Amino acid sequence: MAKKRKRRTKTKVHSAQAKKQDRQFLEKTHRLFQILLLLAFFISGATSLSLEVAWSKQLSYLLGVDIYAATTVITAFMFGLGIGAILVSKYYRWPRVSIKTYGYLQIAIGICGLSSIAVLRSTSPLFSALFVELQFNNHLFVLARFICVFALMLVPVTLMGMTLPIVVGASFGKTKSDYARLAGQLYGVNTVGAVFGTIAAGFFLVPKIGILKTCLFTGAADLILGFMILWYASSVLDKSERNQPKTVPKKEGASPHPIAVVKAHGSYFSPWPVFVFFLSGIAALAYEIIWFRLLARVIGPSVHAFSIMLAIYLLGIGVGSIIGARLIKRNADYRITMSVILFLIGIGPLSSLLFINHLPVWYGNLFVLFSREFFTVRNLYIQGFVSALLILPATIPMGVFFPAVTRAYNREIMQKHRLVESSVGRLYFYNTIGGVIGSLLAGFWLLPVFGIKMSLIITGFINIILAIAIFCYTTGSTNRKKIAYSLSAFGVALGLVVVSPQIDQQIFNIGLYSEMLNKESFQDKTDRQNPKLGDLIYFREGINNSVAIVANKFDDGNLTLHLSGGWVSSTEIHGRLHLEFLGHLPMLFAHNAETIGVIGYGAGITSGNVLLYPDVKRVNIFELEPGVIDASAYFEMINDHPLDDPRTHLYMVDGRSHITYGGNRYDVITSDPIHPFVAGSGNLYTEDFYRIIKERLNAGGILCQWIPLVSISVEAYNTVLNTIHEVFPHIALFSFFGESVVLASAEPLQIEWRELERRFFSPAVYKDFKALDFESPFNLFAFFLGAEGQLDDYLKDVQGVNSDDNVWLEHRIPHDVYDRSQKNLYFMLKSTIKQDDRQSLKQILTGLPVDRLEKELAGLSEKGDVFYKMAEAAREKGDFNAMERFLRKTFSDFNSQHYYAAGIKLARYLNEKKRSDEAVAITLTLQKNYPAYPDAYLLESHILSKKGQTEAAQKVLDRGLIYNPSNQELMVKLNKRQ
Secondary structure (H helix, E strand, O other), X not given: OHHHHHHHXXXXXXXXXXXXXXXXXXXXXXXXXXXXXXXXXXXXXXXHHHHHHHHHHHHHHHHOOOHHHHHHHHHHHHHHHHHHHHHHHHHOOHHHOOHHHHHHHHHHHHHHHHHHHHHHHOOHHHHHHHHHHXXXXXXXXXXXXXXXXXXXXHHHHHHHHHHHHHHHHHOHHHHHHXXXXXXXXXXXXXXHHHHHHHHHHHHXXXXXXXXXXXXXXXXXXXXXXXXXXXXXXXXXHHHHHHHOOOOOOOOOOOOXXXXXXXXXXXXXXXOHHHHHHHHHHHHHHHHHHHHHHHHOOOOOOOHHHHHHHHHHHHHHHHHHHHHHHHHHHHOOOHHHHHHHHHHHHHHHHHHHOOOHHHHHHHHHHHHHHHOOOOOOHHHHHHHHHHHHHHHHHHHHHHHHHHHHHHHHHHHHHHHOOOOOOOHHHHHHHHHHHHHHHHHHHHHHHHHHHHHHHHHHHHHHHHHHHHHHHHHHHHOOOOHHHHHHHHHHHHHHHHHHHHHOOOOOHHHHHOOHHHHOOOHHHHHHHOOOOXXXXXXXXXXXXXXXXXXXEEEOOXXXXXXXXXXXXXEEEEOOHHHXXXXXXXXXXXXHHOOOOOEEEEEOOOOOHHHHHHOOOOOOOEEXXXXXXXXXXXXXXXXXXXXXXXXXXXXXXXXXXXXXHHHHHOOOOEEEEEEOOOOOOOOXXXXXXXHHHHHHHXXXXXXXXXXXXXXXXXOOOHHHHHHHHHHHHHHOOEEEEEEEOOEEEEEEEOOOOOEEHHHHHHXXXXXXXXXXXXXXXXXXXXXXXXXXXXXXXXXXXXXXXXXXXOOOOOOHHHHHHHHHHOOOOOOOOHHHHHHHOOOOOOHHHXXXXXXXXXXXXXXXXXXXXXXXXXXHHHHHHHHHHOOHHHHHXXXXXXXXXXXXXXXXXXXHHHHHHHHHOOOHHHHHHHHHHHHHHOOOOOHHHHHHHHHHHHOOOXXXXXXXXXXXXXXXXXXXXXXXXXXXXX
């Protein structure tokens, strides 16, 4: 008996030790499972965002780069995520759930990633049919396009939306009381992974291997991840679950694994946390749209800048969710917790209104202080830091809010005996739908109607009011305490609004992010005592961009047109000469010139010049931003009113999309794209787009394109030129100070000299050239750099080509822009392109009188500054006839630094000599070329007043104040006349 008892005792001891070992094994397996799950979710977050970045870029070639196209992609993506979440929530049978399901989802996502680009690229005929059949400019077209994009993205993004609710639900049996914590951890780690994916795709994968290989690489990573999850679930988790003792769930409360699907659990009405999370989703995406629009004017609208903004936004949410997962159980009252978090989400952006006007100068000062002469990673750190100042105070609480609302929702549904496992899916669905609505509201209503400050206030108060509502209606505090706390919270928010200054549109819209490259100029312009920022005379918060016109930005009497802060056009003669020739050059060389396409309206100069040619029958103008069209009224003195011409057809649409799908054929397409520094503009510099243009040109048709000579490296410039040359073997290059213009054709560029002369001297064309001081067609070739064989030789060793797939240019230019060693490339081109004794020029201009050309060009070297000194000397001697002659010579030289002064003195002299009509003509010319200098308006008003034309004199002063709103002398004169 004693031996038996001893054996039984040993058996019990061994059994207890075995159970202990099993428990330790299970605990160790569970910890390892959680670690690996978090790692897997980090990777899947990274791959999902990498795919989104690549898909968004690929879809921009199909849809364009306007707000409608961007919103289509965002909306389709968010809807797909929401649908995936709600499908899991409503129809997934939780008793059968396994972590293997997550593995299968990742494999399916990987397959979609591998095939995605091939599928997207095959849909061009579909979008072409939509474009033609539904007329691109109506709401039905926008809806149909959304449906197509949604269908294309439905499968992969729905699968992505299913992953979080599946994994959290599958882990419920192992976590239970820590369900909200696990959900917060997984959501946070997944979002931090998305940060990594954004940076990887935006800075490494797409620029290095292109869009297609990025998706292939990412798809392969998803496949590997899926198979690893399946292997781990089969070899480790299944074994541990077989060894785990069976437990019978308690009867009280909701069963952790009810057999029926969710739909069987009574009516499908969600409690109040769902509504709160829906509204917070609206606010979250509205914040994103507003912040990105604002920061584009602070750190620049480059593809790098937008990648950084998105990474910071996601980082705040991810880190906040991880923090929230650890802290969420410390406060027993989940309602108060939600109220406090919502208050922080609302109060952060409202607090930023106190310093928001300082951001452009802070960014510039940091750049000047820490950057080097060439691009380094420091530039990106500075952009990230400035973005974080604006974004993180709200996004970190947004992240904390996810586990908080999950905990609140679970508490509520457990009281109603509903299914807990499905809670994350339901919450995620409503939050993503709210995000869709928020992006639409911000982009199409809040920003265009109310502007940035009021948009932030409205969005902030959504969260403030939600916080107060939750505190008042769901907590057990006394009414006195509720009223006191609510009034305090509302008072703090309202106080911030009241004391915050108005948005300084001038500081945001003069492009300080480009001025800081010149340290001395930046410090001079931003001097607190005497800032030199010019006068903001027009501003509109447009649908796609902010549009502004600044007078005297460079203290030169001119106007500059700005989009998202960067200036794109000017009235200054040297700054607009390339715009003049984008219209004139192709019209002079084209075999036929009846149907013209103009990409980018800008100041309207190019469009106006094209319409001067009598053979033109139709001009299609493509412009994205309505604000640009409104602003063009300020440039009517130099653009010849192209919108009033019956031959003009204005299309507010992406130019690439219309040329691709519109079906029109052209004799000339002239393109003035924004500098490739701006995200999306690179679509107009790719080999694929040039091939589309080639297909749309008639026989002998010409492409004319601007390429910048500043803020661009030699390698980038040569790549653009070589990309054009790969498609159009016949090219000619002209340079206008800081800009260059390329003529390109599939057939030899060739025209008879006499025909070119005939076109040049047609009355309307010659009048325009004469206003630019071009007396003969020979003058044009002072700007000629090379053509045909010269450029073939120049480009013979250039291998680089910018394509839709490699997106090389957009990712290279941000490096070039912030390289302060970059100089104007004109002198490099002038010295590098080999001279061939005018052989290339004679090849494109048959019958060119070369001797006369050389003589004409030799006579172009005006010496306006010398003539001005001679005029001053003649005045001192009393020889006024000689003074007038020398002043006229100075006034004919646009390059003279005394051009304006000579014009004013000449007009005053002529008026004194009773030649007032001549004097008025000179003042009008001065106003046209230097609209932001007041002297010409004052002088013309004086002349007209002396002639008794009081009303006309007053109109001149009114016109002067439009361009010189802060000039005291104009104001005084006008007040006296009134």
